[in-house]
Amino acid sequence: MTTDWQEKLVGARMTVDRKFNDRVRGSSLSNSQWGLVMTAVEFDIENADDPESARIVADTSKLEHVLPELENVDDQMGGMGAAPDKSKDGDGMLGGIKSALGLGGGGDNTDELEMEAKQLADEYARELQSHLETEGRWKDIRETAADD
Numbered sequence: 001m002t003t004d005w006q007e008k009l010v011g012a013r014m015t016v017d018r019k020f021n022d023r024v025r026g027s028s029l030s031n032s033q034w035g036l037v038m039t040a041v042e043f044d045i046e047n048a049d050d051p052e053s054a055r056i057v058a059d060t061s062k063l064e065h066v067l068p069e070l071e072n073v074d075d076q077m078g079g080m081g082a083a084p085d086k087s088k089d090g091d092g093m094l095g096g097i098k099s100a101l102g103l104g105g106g107g108d109n110t111d112e113l114e115m116e117a118k119q120l121a122d123e124y125a126r127e128l129q130s131h132l133e134t135e136g137r138w139k140d141i142r143e144t145a146a147d148d
Contacts, residue, residue: 005045005145009128012137016128023123027116032073037117040066043125048146051139056129058121063114070113 024034040062047053132138 003145003148005141005148006043008137008141008144009043009132012128012131012135016124016131019131020124020127024120027120029070029113029116029120030073033070033113033117034120036066036069036073037063037121041121041124043128045142045145048142048148051142054142054146056125056132058118058125060118060121063117063121067110067114070117071110 021031024031027034029037040060042059042062044057044059046055046057129138132141
């Protein structure tokens with residue numbers, strides 16, 4: 001359910017999304033995987049009624065529902081004739097060779113993906129709040145959240 005304060009975030013989130021692309025590119029997640037993560041992440045404002053301790057936090061409790069698909073996202077994109085968003089160490093022919101030799105690659109890295117996805121979501125929440133503060137919109141959104 002979208003609340004009034006979340007509706008006020010739409011434009012800010014679009015701006016932060018663009019700024020955050022560099023951070024995603026520097027991670028092991030592809031743009032497609034990050035997009036899937038963001039469908040499962042919700043943002044809340046903790047302590048919205050306290051101006052000193054209020055902060056935006058990423059609720060990643062629903063992330064577990066998309067984790068099985070994270071590893072498949074780029075494979076599916078490649079299967080449709082599109083190149084994956086980024087080449088990851090261990091993918092492709094070299095990854096298969098490494099896996100066959102027992103040197104890594106081809107393993108289940110769901111735990112690592114989950115940890116990194118949560119870390120990125122937390123960073124995104126901090127970036128979003130920072131952007132709102134810089135734009136002078138944080139107080140209004142925090143107060144609206146406190147009223148919800």
